[in-house]
Amino acid sequence: MAFPNDEGASTSFTHLHDGHDVSYEYDVYLSFRGEDTRYNFTSHLYEALSDKGLNTFHDDDLVRGDEISDALCKGCKSSHTSVIVLSQNYAFSPWCLDELVMILEQREKNGQLVLPIFYKVNPSEVRKQLGNFDLINIKFSDGEEKVKRWKEALTKVANLSGWHFEEGYVSK
Secondary structure, X not given: OOOEOOOOXXXXXXXXXXXXXXXXXXXXXXXXXXXXXXXXXXXXXXXXHHHOOOOEEOHHHOOOOOOXXXXXXXXXXXXXXXXXXXXXXXXXXXXXXXXXXXXXXXXHHHOOEEEEEEEOOOHHHHHHOOHHHOOOOOOOOOOHHHHHHHHHHHHHHHOOOOEEEEOOEEEO
């Protein structure tokens, strides 16, 4: 992780992965479904990370006029760690699912640390794709191959060690 400088802001840093130096602009990239968590859990998480001196990418940091998808992709690829807040409506967003695929690709290619938070959802529902994570019953106009990648990504992220946040507390 980066260390805060005298002003409290973190600086970019490099890290060795597979014999190559990898440089990061951000310590943490936050992935979340805005309508579920933007003004509650995720805003508090962002504030706590920033208070600890971690340079955290959040979509509020987007420069007005930039292409959103390009800016999110750049933010993800230039982060050491991605924190994914999986919430009740996360899988209803093709945007979130594409972002999840991209994050897991960064994990495989560059060793990005990926930390899932299961916010008011059971990790087994994500893993087994039940309830709101049952992509078979969610109507997408995207092709079968893309939906297959989303399903694989949901299974992979649910198999990672993370945190399960239920109403009022975090369980291990």
